[in-house]
Amino acid sequence: MIFEILILLITLALLLFLQSKNKNSWKVFLITAIGVLLFEYYTQALWFNQNLERWAYLYLDVSWIMTLLWTDVILFSIFVVERMKPKVSEVKKFFMSIGIITIFVLAIEWVLIRTGIRGYPKVILDLYESLPRLFGIVPLKELIYVIAFMSLVVAFTRYWQANYNLKFDKFNGGRK
Amino acid sequence: MSILLFELLVIIVTLGILTYMKTSGHKDVMKKFGIMFIAVLLFQIMSEPMWINQNLSSWAYLYGNVSWLLAFGWISIFFLSFLIVDSGFKKISEKGKFWLYLIVATILTVPAEILILKLGIRSYADVLSQTFSGLTIPGTLVPIEVLLAVPLISALIIPFYKYILNHWN
Numbered sequence: 001m002i003f004e005i006l007i008l009l010i011t012l013a014l015l016l017f018l019q020s021k022n023k024n025s026w027k028v029f030l031i032t033a034i035g036v037l038l039f040e041y042y043t044q045a046l047w048f049n050q051n052l053e054r055w056a057y058l059y060l061d062v063s064w065i066m067t068l069l070w071t072d073v074i075l076f077s078i079f080v081v082e083r084m085k086p087k088v089s090e091v092k093k094f095f096m097s098i099g100i101i102t103i104f105v106l107a108i109e110w111v112l113i114r115t116g117i118r119g120y121p122k123v124i125l126d127l128y129e130s131l132p133r134l135f136g137i138v139p140l141k142e143l144i145y146v147i148a149f150m151s152l153v154v155a156f157t158r159y160w161q162a163n164y165n166l167k168f169d170k171f172n173g174g175r176k
Numbered sequence: 177m178s179i180l181l182f183e184l185l186v187i188i189v190t191l192g193i194l195t196y197m198k199t200s201g202h203k204d205v206m207k208k209f210g211i212m213f214i215a216v217l218l219f220q221i222m223s224e225p226m227w228i229n230q231n232l233s234s235w236a237y238l239y240g241n242v243s244w245l246l247a248f249g250w251i252s253i254f255f256l257s258f259l260i261v262d263s264g265f266k267k268i269s270e271k272g273k274f275w276l277y278l279i280v281a282t283i284l285t286v287p288a289e290i291l292i293l294k295l296g297i298r299s300y301a302d303v304l305s306q307t308f309s310g311l312t313i314p315g316t317l318v319p320i321e322v323l324l325a326v327p328l329i330s331a332l333i334i335p336f337y338k339y340i341l342n343h344w345n
Contacts, residue, residue, distance in 0.1 A: 035332070042328045045226055045303040060307075090343040121303050123225055148218040152332040159335030162342070163271050 003117065004056050004065050011068045018079060021171035025075075028161055028168050033071040035156035039149060040067060048119035073108065074154060077101045082169050094154060101150045106138055109146075179231055182295055183245055190248040193255050208341060209251065215336040216250045217242070219329055226304040231296050246297075249288060254333065257281040270338075277334055278327040285326045286318060293317045 018025035040062050049061045056065040077100040081093050088096070112118035120128070128139035161168060198205045220242050229243045236245035257280040261273050268276070292298040294317070300308070311320040 038328050038331055042325060042332075043222065043226075045301075045307050089345075091340070094340075094343070123301065123303055127225055145222060148222040151218055152215075152222070152336050155336035155339040156332055159339040162339070163274075 001053055003115065004053055007065050007069050007072075011072055014072050014076060018075065021079075022168055024161075024166040024168055027164070027166050028078075028157065029071060029075055031160045031164075031166075032074050032153070032157045033067055035153040035160075036067050036070045036074070037062075037064075038156070039153055040070075043149075046121070046124055048121070049117065050119055051116050069108070070105075070153075073101055073104045074150070074157065077104065078154070078157070078168065079171075083171060086169060090158075094158065097154055098147060098150050101154070102143070102146050105146045105150065106143065109142070178295055179297065180233065182291070182297070183233060183236055186245055186249050186252070190252050193252050193259075197255065197259070204341075207344070208255075208337075211340050211344065212251045212254060212333075212337050213247060215333045215340075216247045216254075218336070219250075219333055220247060223329075226301055228299045228301055229297060230299065246292075250333075253281055253284045253288065254330070254337070256284060257330075274334065278330045281330045281334075282323060282326040286313060286316075286322065289318050289322055290316050 015026060015029060018029070037058075041059075044060060044062050049057075049063045049066050052063055052065060056063050058064045058067075074097075077097045078093075080100060081096045085093065085096060109118060128141045131140040133139050134143060160166075194205055194209060197208075202208075217238075224241050227241075229237075229241050229246055232243055232245060236243050238244045238247075254277075257277045260280050261268075261276040265273060265276060289298065300319070305319075308319045308321055312318055313320055313323065
């Protein structure tokens with residue numbers, strides 16, 4: 001219960017903060033959440049979201065709380081890159097976002113596994129062990145999966161942002 | 177023998193589509209091909225544990241279960257969808273075309289999936305088949321879930337391709 005409430009509070013705080021900086025924030029958040037949900041639905045066989053409250057699930061073990069969590073990470077990372085490096089090219093921003101997101105995701109996955117929220121089928125665990133671990137901690141295979149997953153979702157967000165002309169590169173109180 | 181014919185067919189169809197695009201005035205065809213290859217590969221890497229691509233010639237695999245030949249097949253399906261929608265629905269906005277791409281890609285994928293199931297190239301891993309309802313597309317061995325999975329996959333691959341293509345100078 002604490003985890004679910006924490007995610008709801010973080011989401012609310014992030015949305016209020018970003019909305020005060022850029023009026024398109026909640027729309028970009030919604031697009032990102034749809035992208036995350038599409039991927040979660042498609043890859044639901046590859047992991048378990050377990051031990052969450054019953055109301056936190058949308059369908060089988062697809063959880064909207066987890067959708068919010070990954071959406072927060074993606075949107076915050078995009079915001080950080082837009083804020084810190086507003087003048088670099090779009091492709092560089094894309095790769096920088098993926099880099100930041102990957103660090104966040106690996107740290108969060110570490111916590112989720114140890115709190116029993118995230119589990120994997122045996123076939124996935126075997127795959128993770130089929131390649132070495134980076135620094136003896138992070139399975140290289142997981143790192144590859146995270147980068148692949150996030151590349152598709154971030155591109156989904158950017159594509160629909162452009163289609164709906166939702167600019168998310170200027171922020172109130174930002175650098176001149 | 178039929179597997180080898182399938183492999184040759186995929187290569188010929190892919191080359192045919194690329195040649196058609198080049199001769200009909202499409203720009204940066206190889207760049208488009210490269211970006212789409214990366215998009216499809218990302219999806220294949222991500223979904224690798226969900227299915228088994230077997231019985232192809234050894235040269236058709238990149239590593240493990242991931243086949244560049246099947247990636248070529250996906251690229252052909254997506255490029256064919258773009259060609260059909262872009263030429264048939266010129267006045268529709270990009271947003272409108274996106275939904276048509278999903279529909280056309282799904283229509284093209286079903287016969288391809290029937291073929292690779294029949295040839296024994298495709299089978300589904302236990303982690304995936306356990307989530308199937310058991311229903312198939314009438315008259316085929318293709319799980320009904322494919323009708324949902326293809327638009328889902330396409331809804332992520334097509335934006336990646338279009339986004340990178342628009343910004344990669």
